[in-house]
Amino acid sequence: MKMSNSINQEIGTRRDEKYRHIYVVIEHFEGQVVPVSLEMLGEARRLMDDFNQKYQLREKVVAVLLGSDVRKLCDELVTYGADAVIYANHDELKYPRNDIDTRVIVQIAMDAKITKEIEPEYAGTFVKPRYMFFAADNIGRHLSSTVLADLESGLASDINKLVISDLDIRHEHKTKGQTVRYEKILEMYRPDFSGFLWTTILCLDNKNPEIQREYHPQGCSIIPGAFKPIDKDDSRDGTVVEYSPKIDQEPKIKIIKRSVIEKTIDYETCKIVVSMGRGIKDNPEQNIKLIEEFAELLGAEIGITLPLSKKPYQVSQSMDSKYMSPDRVIGTSGSKISPTLYVAIGLSGAVQHIAGMKESEIVISINIDENSPIVDESDIFIKGRMEDVIPKLVEKIKDQMQAISVRST
Amino acid sequence: MEQFDVAIVGGGSAGLSALKKLSDLNKSAILIEAGDKIGTKNVSGGILYSKNDPTGRIFNVEDVFGEDFESSAPIERLIKKYYLHATSGNKIFTMDLTPLHEYKTNFGFSVLLNRLNPWFAERASESAEKQGGGIITGVHVSDIQWIENKTIVRTNELEDFQVKSIIAADGINSEVAEITSARSKFNPEEVYFGVKVIIKLPEKIIEERFHLDSSEGSAHLLAGDITLNHVGGGFLYTNRETLSLGAVYHYNSLLSNPVAPAQLVDELIKNPLVSEYIKDEVPTRGENDDLSKEDQLKVQLSVSKLIKTYNDLRYKYFSKNNGGLIESGRFNNTEEIKSRIDSIKQDLTEKYGTKFVNNYVELEYSAKLIPDGKRCVMKRPYYNNVLFIGDAAGRGIFIGPKIEGINVGIDDAVRASIAVSRSIEKNNFDSDYLGNYFQSMINESPYTRQMIKIDEGYLSLFLDLVKDISFSSANPGFEFGLRMMKNKRFRETALRLANILGYKRILPIIESERAYVKVPMQLADKLGKVVTSSYTPEIPALSERIAKLQYNDDTEPHITVNDKRSEFMKKLILLCPTKCYSLEGKDVMLQHEGCVECGTCSIGTRWRHPKGEKGIRYRYG
Amino acid sequence: MLNVGVIIKLEPDFSEGNVSYNSDGTLNRAETKNILGPHSAIACNAAFYCKVKYGARISIGTMGPPIAESALKQAQVLTDAEELNLYSDRLFAGADTLATAEVLKNGVEKMFGADKMDIVFSGHRASDGETGQTGPQTAWKLGYTFLGNVMDFDIDLDRKVIVAKRLISLQGMDTIIEEIECPLPVFITIDPSYKSAFSTVSQRLGANKYSKQGRKKSENYAQFLKTYDSQKLDLDPKLVGLPGSPTIVYRVERIPRAKTNRKTAIIDPSNPDNLTPVVTKIIEIARGK
Missing domain, CATH: 3.40.50.1220 (TPP-binding domain)
Known part of the structure; x- marks a missing residue:
């Protein structure tokens, strides 16, 4: 409950200044960025360009990257649409591990200081990311769950379409039956099990005074192959910031061995x-x-x-x-x-x-x-x-x- | 290493009987079965007998599994009638051979092994668990080793374990026999090949069509042109709500005149007598061309569900007590069920274009080798501390229309159990003590006698039954022989002479194309009645039959061809019941995934059963 | 004694011939039977393995309406569970994953009279929409280490440590089997490829014994059943059900199928020239533009 206190202390800060940016959690494997990460950056870029134009803002696409030697991947993320890359290098982060990765990502997401290097003018007001994207694969699906559980906010999984809009919502609990305008809401489209239906999921603050609560970031995991990366643009500029993770407890999960098994047929990446x-x-x-x-x-x-x-x-x-x-x-x-x-x-x-x-x-x-x-x-x-x-x-x-x-x- | 007194290899009827009997003798035994469930690897033609014989004791199913067998076991129907149909084209001549069926018989039930053997297993494991033993499925015994007086069983799935004795009940393609070299593989001269389909038909329709009382059944044998000129014949047995339709042929006869096994069944299905017997009204999906593409999948699932409901209700409606539909409170009376069925039928017809046509419903295609005991019975059914029973020991009775296997395996199992039990009590597992004793017990079995000598009583009965048929009109050549055989004195002398000559010499005369094909055809042509069928059954292609079977695919083949260019293997291209072999250039290549583990190719291959849980999973058997 | 929990879910049976759809394409829940979800069943198998191999006792939990009892019963058949827990309250209705995890967290904490749990298993995902967040979120709230996609595991009872193999497959990359070690307690989602690997005859006989026992117990499953509402679980009503859910379902619609209305050009290949534009197109795509 520490977090809600800190939110209360920020009274008077404009919401647009408290919750900022799309944080995209990047996955990599054997020195290569996993394609879905670039696809997420591409979609984040398109959404953010429209967003900034529509709302006359200058929020960013922020890639978050953990690993033991990942500086070299940061520039590639910029060329694929990131305005900023926050990376953490640590031996303990060499391979994805849910426990430690969750802690570090939460630290990064909650760290206002690091955002100073991305946009100094909002450094004092930043509380949490506005949106957060993860890959819906067997790393990101779990990571998104634990990160959002820790940040106590909402998550929609296996998304293949995203829209940002202002919506008038009337909801028994969220708005106590009143019509309330919600701004800059991420409409997260999830195809159902049959593939015939789309369910749109929203992550909304409780504006009902009885259960009042803010839910940010609006999180989702994205189906690999659902979006297209933007064309690689080497001329793009971006801020690359190193983050020093606080790893105060030894990670519980110890990796003993990793063995590669024969690649199964992968139709997803086939043209x-x-x-x-x-x-x-x-x-x-x-x-x-x-x-x-x-x-x-x-x-x-x-x-x-x-x-x-x-x-x-x-x-x-x-x-x-x-x-x-x-x-x-x-x-x-x-x-x-x-x-x-x-x-x-x-x-x-x-x-x-x-x-x-x-x-x-x-x-x-x-x-x-x-x-x-x-x-x-x-x-x-x-x-x-x-x-x-x-x-x-x-x-x-x-x-x-x-x-x-x-x-x- | 873990230690046990007895390991029984193979969970068919014989192995399960051994487990039950040993446990009842207060001995602890474990049974190892390769299939993931008991029954999934078992196939039989379909009749389980309980027998009696004045010449010696027979251990019957009810002796092993309890007097309540008839009332508690999932048996199909009590066979009351036994017919032989001679066929030629659309002409059929039918003989009632019921007395042959009743000869030395307490009862004979049609059975499906995938139902019966799990029941045996339940009873056997209940007894076994009290003794600290039990059944272990999904485990394949790959080797047995004797090291310093220890017998070690090796499997593909579990850690090795030690036993004091083994009962090998692993079927006609016994790997234990091969591991121990207790006997050589059976050759085509020694075995019969059986192929069968299970056909679905509602309970009450079966009773009406075959003129049966509830729970009673009939057996129909067929010979004549349906054999496609082979030594052997067809059979059709009534089960509770299915029919077992199949054919059994001497393997040698198939080798000398190769034909695809599926065709042997097809030939039966096409016979008008059979096609009328198996006929049913079958819903057939219509086309949904007018629907948008995206709705088709949903519609298809909905139609599937409707057809399933229709079939379920209809089969229950035609079952005893309407399949419990009224008891359960789902319906108030029979009329209500009927009107529900009719309304679904109407929906299917009008909304989804489903058609209801005369056809038949095939559920399962299967194949199996059958030991012809008179040719292949193991003279010495043991090796070291391993005893062989049932099919594994080549023990089966095969005399004309008389084919018995399950009851023989049960009798063997009891004998092996008594022998092993005695060894455990004396802690003596030497082959002189255990094996010899088992051998003497086996020799006492009336079944063993029938595998060596012609049962004169049976043959006399047969001749009495056919004596009134006017064979002369069929084939004047028979007249003389038959008249002679009608004479009791002459008959006795002839049979004695035959028994002196022994089965080996007289078999080629009895088991001949003439007896199985020519004579029946002549009878049908001359004396038969014309039977016509009201429809043409849509016979599934082999690929469809295979697609209906369930497999747990093993990526590694369990069979390796010895000589890819041998004449024998070339014949297997046609003879393998699931077409696992094909010619690639000059080599015969194997594609093992469709294998039903019948062992037809065994003699030309290194043949193992698939690893635990792998391979075919029969649902009826 | 090893304390093992399993979180399960009652799901519609999606197999052909059992599932039914409404004309608008939505699932016809009234006509479709509910069963213990297939992934839940695999989680049950893993718990059963712990019982046979390590003598664990098993507690099963599920959040749902009273009919979810049937899933608990089916789970008891598979596990010979000592305890069945139904977390059921009108207040839980409409919960998203975070609010569900809140209920399950308190549920797990109450298993075996609030004894400490060593392992909690849950399915990889549910087949009716839940996409696998509930497990990890419950784990995080409980403070248990979360291990996903576990295919195989072994427990060192003395050290209270689990050694597990996990499957990691990422888009376009080689599949990795990762062997990890982790102190208990852990929360595990079981990979669909999991199979209990009993390695000795005695274990197999033990499995027979327990599974028979489980079947017998399940006939009187009500004896083992504990039902909890939000009060009994000490839950804050603001944190469960709709009020406790950050997310809402805003809209359900058919996914438009623009591409299905293809205009088909029929080509006669007997004149090879007709194939030229096709080939041009194919090469264009093959070369990446």
Whole structure:
């Protein structure tokens, strides 16, 4: 309850001065920033630019970065949209650990002094971040929970759309049934379990005098792949500030060993996914080889339909263990993906499958049956047998690629 | 290392009986089963007998599991009628062989092992736990070692442990037999191959269609053109609310005239007699073209739910006491259930375009090798302190239409348990003491006798049953032989002579294409009645059948092909019931994921059961 | 004696043939059966492992309406739990994760007559929307060390220390299995890949015994059930339910599907020239622009 006292002492401070900025908690792995962190920065940048213009303010996108040797990553964060980076270097912060990371992030979030270096004019008034973003992965999802539990504020998880707006709210508890205007509220959109519904979650102060309480930051965790990073801009300026964490107690979690396991297929970061279905049946082995060649040429990952994972056809052991496995299934019972290009080969487009690929930006399908449901889900439908079409495509792609590389040299 | 008195390897009917019996003899035993649950690896044709024999004691299921077996066990139907149908095209000639079924029989129930064996397991583990033993599932015994008088059992899942004796009940593809080299693998001459589908049909429809009283059932055997010229035949047994439809063929006959096992079942399904027996009204999803794409998934789930409710209600409606729907208070009376079913049907038809058509509902496809005891019974069913029982010992009765296995395994189990119990009491597990005693007990079993000698009484009965059929009109060639056999004196002499010659010499004459295919076809053609089917059953493709099976995939194959270019393995491309083999260039390659662990390929491979919990998980068996 | 708690949740059964939707696309809760959530069941398995291997006693807790009793019963079947706790009060309705965590914190503190807990397990997430914040937030409020995505663990009873394997997979990166050590008490969310690894025959026989016992106990589960309202949990009404929730659900809407209305161009590949624009497009994407 220490915190609410300190809030009370700030009476007279404008809210805009108490709660400032979007804090984005960055994740990194083996010296690389995890893509979702850049995606979060991109969305934070877009939101903050609009915000500052709309409200005539100059709040910042602040990246928060913990590690043992992370200074080198800070400049990259600036080029991807951060106005400021607060980083903490400490041996104990080398690998993510929920207990110590939570403490340090809370320290940073509550530290007004450090904000002096970001914007000296508000240093005395800063209390907490206005918004806070985490990644919805198995580090950030837990970290966001414990950080917001400590900051005693609200969190919405697995968000894929964000809007900042002023809202008139009438709520039994929050406003005691009165209509009250809330400003600069983050509308956090969460797709539900079925993927058909969006729930908008708001983190709101209790303005009802009986339970009056302020809830900041408005926190959320963001689904990897939901947003696009901004184009890298090396000319961007940003403040990089080192924070010295107070690690007064030894972290309880001790890491004994970390072992890398073979990378599983990751459709999230794939630009192109080529999927096959039962249409391979006439000559499964040969057709998979064709598809393999085609995918390789495009740098695409290969997906399959659910029926193929049940191994209905005879293919060699190597093909089988590589492709006919449940991890490759695209659809409700497998991965839901949204690549830039989805090529559906010899698959009819069962509803379960379509649910897994309909978010793709461009869909090209190859099928002999022009009445199959996949046709309606396609931007381009090539009517024909895969045995005929793919070799033609492969040949043409090779030709064109060669032509391009000749031109560019 | 942990120590136990007895390890029973394999949780089929025989292993479970051994656990029960040993525990009842106040001995502590543990049973190790590879399947994740008892019953998931077990398949049978479908009839469990209780037998009697004037020549010696038989230990029956009720002796082991209690006199309340009939009233408490999840048995399907008490078989009251036993028919043989000779087929040729759409002509069927039916013989009532019920007396053969009743011969030396206390009772015979149709059973599904995935229901029955868990019940055995419940009873057995209850007794075993009192003795400090029990059942451990999901564990695969991979090796047994004898080090300095210690017998050590090694598994893929648990730490090694030590035992004083082992009862091997690990089935026809016994790995214990291979580990101990107690016997060589069975060759195709010695075994039969069975393939079966479970078909769903409401309880009361079964009773009406087969003219049965409640809880009673019938068995139907088929021979003739449905065999596709193989030695063997088809069977159709009524269960409570399913039918077991399958075919059993001499493996040699399949090797010399290879055909895909699924086709052998398909051939039965296509037979008009069978297709009429299995017929049901089946809801078939309609198309939802007019709906927006995003609604299709939801609609599909809603239709699934509606069809499920419809089926549940309908099957209950057609069950004894309406499946408890009225007792539970969900409905007030039968009419109410009926009108609810009708209204769902109407909804499905009108709102979702669902059609209700004549077809049949297949639940599970399965396959199994069956030991032909008269050819492959283990002469010395033990090794060191390991005793072999049931299928693992090649013990099964196979005489014409008479196929018995579960009851033989139960009888063996009791004998092994008594032998082991005696060894525990005397703390003597030497093979001279334990093994010899077990051998002598096994030799006393009337079942053992039937595996060595023709049961003259059975054969006489058979001949009496068919004597009035006017074979002459079917095939004049039979006339003479049959007339001779009708003569009691001559018959006795002939049978004695046959027994002197021994099974080995006379089998090729009895178990021939002529007996299983030609004669039945001639009978059907000449004497049969035309049967027509009112619909064409939609037979699922093998891939659909496999897709319906449940597996817990093992990433590593449990089978390795010995010679990828052998003629035998090339035949397996067709003969493997789930098409696990294919030709790649000149090599026969394995794709083990669809394997149902029947062991058909065992002789040409290094064949192991999958690791604990892995592989096929039958739901009916 | 090791004291183990499990936080579970009653959830709609989403499996095909059981789930039902309203015409507006929302879940039809009346027609859909509720079951012990699959992730909760995995947490129960982990607790059961502690019972078999370390002789732990188990207390199960859930926040929900009275029907959540059925989840407690199912959890007792899986764990042979000594104690079942239902945290149920009208005041809890509408709670977000922070307000839920507040209730669960006080609930855990009351387990086994307010004895000290050593481990509390909860599921990885719920299948009906809760996305895995409740566990870590409860842990933080309790002051227990939080361990997420635990796939395997072993406890050193003398040192009161847990050694655990955790799964870490980050977008686009290699998956890591991290082995960590941590003093008790800990709050663990169990990874969906968890499987109890009993390693000896005796443990397996023990598991049989307890699971039979659990089935038997669950037939009279009411005997083991304690129901707590906000008063019994010593909760401040301002910190629970809607008043104690920083977040509200503002709006529920269908996600618009602009992309599904694709205009399909049908191409006849018999004339290879028709494929040229397709190939151009493919290459454009493959090259990243």
